[in-house]
Amino acid sequence: MFGKFLFFDFLIEFLLDNEPEIPEKLYILRIFDYFVTGHQIIPLYNFFYCNIYLLLTYISFSFGWDVQIILFGIILNFLLFIKNNGKQREENKSYITHIKEWLILTIFYTKPLVDKPYLSTSPRDFWSNRWHSIYRECFRELFYLPVRNFFKFNRNFGFILGILSVYLISGILHDYIDFVSFDYSKGYSIGDPTLFFLFHGLFLILWELFESKILGRGRNFKDNLTTKIFKILIFWSVLSLTAPWYAEPLIRVKYIEANNTKRIFSKLIEKYANWKM
Numbered sequence: 001m002f003g004k005f006l007f008f009d010f011l012i013e014f015l016l017d018n019e020p021e022i023p024e025k026l027y028i029l030r031i032f033d034y035f036v037t038g039h040q041i042i043p044l045y046n047f048f049y050c051n052i053y054l055l056l057t058y059i060s061f062s063f064g065w066d067v068q069i070i071l072f073g074i075i076l077n078f079l080l081f082i083k084n085n086g087k088q089r090e091e092n093k094s095y096i097t098h099i100k101e102w103l104i105l106t107i108f109y110t111k112p113l114v115d116k117p118y119l120s121t122s123p124r125d126f127w128s129n130r131w132h133s134i135y136r137e138c139f140r141e142l143f144y145l146p147v148r149n150f151f152k153f154n155r156n157f158g159f160i161l162g163i164l165s166v167y168l169i170s171g172i173l174h175d176y177i178d179f180v181s182f183d184y185s186k187g188y189s190i191g192d193p194t195l196f197f198l199f200h201g202l203f204l205i206l207w208e209l210f211e212s213k214i215l216g217r218g219r220n221f222k223d224n225l226t227t228k229i230f231k232i233l234i235f236w237s238v239l240s241l242t243a244p245w246y247a248e249p250l251i252r253v254k255y256i257e258a259n260n261t262k263r264i265f266s267k268l269i270e271k272y273a274n275w276k277m
Contacts, residue, residue, distance in 0.1 A: 001070075004059065004062065004063050008056070008059045008060065008063050011052065011056045015049070015052060015053060015056060015256055016256055016257060018049065019251065019254075020049050022046070022251050022252050026192065026248075027245045027248055028245060042244055047243070050247035050251075051240055051243045053243065053246075053247035054239075054243045054247060056256075058114055058118075062113070065112050065113040069106075069107055072106055072107050073103075073107055076103040076104065076107065079096060079103070110134070111133050112133075113133070113134060114132070114133075115129065116130060118232075118236070119232065120232065120236070121223065121231040121232055122207055122211075122235060123200060123203050123204035123235065124204055126239070127200070127204065139166045139169070140166075143165045143169050144165065144166050145162070147162040147165045148162035156209075159208075163201050163204060163205050164205070167201025168194065171193050171198055172194055174193035174194070174197065175192075175193045178249070182255070192248075192249045193249075196242065196245045196246055200242070
């Protein structure tokens with residue numbers, strides 16, 4: 001975990017000290033412009049920087065989960081070894097028992113927030129099993145299943161709209177969070193997260209249809225090692241190409257600088273170092 005913290009800190013310092021200029025035109029519009037005019041979509045360094053930004057997102061989630069589990073372990077250890085007061089009310093004992101059970105389930109039986117996403121062999125494997133997996137059942141029960149079941153007369157149509165509904169809602173939620181968090185006068189554009197997630201929803205649909213309809217493979221089909229490596233490379237190539245779509249809006253509003261606790265304290269210390277009563 002300490003190594004992960006050092007790597008996390010290194011990535012933050014690198015991104016803060018080497019931030020590139022981000023074009024005003026949106027990434028998706030530059031892609032369209034490339035096919036019309038042939039203009040460069042993104043400088044190579046910017047592309048590399050955005051993918052490092054994506055890596056930082058993974059490390060931050062993973063490190064945050066590790067810290068949370070350690071804190072939960074400390075609390076559980078305290079609760080397991082404290083002596084019960086004989087006069088303690090039964091309902092308070094019950095509350096403590098429930099807390100212990102919840103902590104044990106979270107520490108030992110709950111999947112981590114991000115579970116080795118670099119081993120993802122498909123969009124479904126990434127979004128459903130390895131990235132924010134704790135939200136999977138929520139989105140499945142609230143959006144995917146109701147929409148799919150509404151179109152029971154056409155299974156494929158219900159599957160497509162169910163998937164798109166999940167990614168649409170996810171994108172809107174990210175847009176809302178960004179809307180209340182960032183200063184749009186600095187260049188943040190509304191709608192980027194929604195379009196980003198809709199693209200990946202469409203990518204998942206095309207991937208699933210290709211495997212099931214063209215290759216004739218079901219979800220339970222077991223790939224050999226070579227096929228898994230090939231699928232990992234294909235999936236991450238596409239995800240890497242969309243990294244600027246995810247990262248550029250955050251870079252424009254200097255998200256890391258605004259949320260970097262170490263630099264915030266450094267600025268405060270520098271500002272008030274010579275302050276006198």
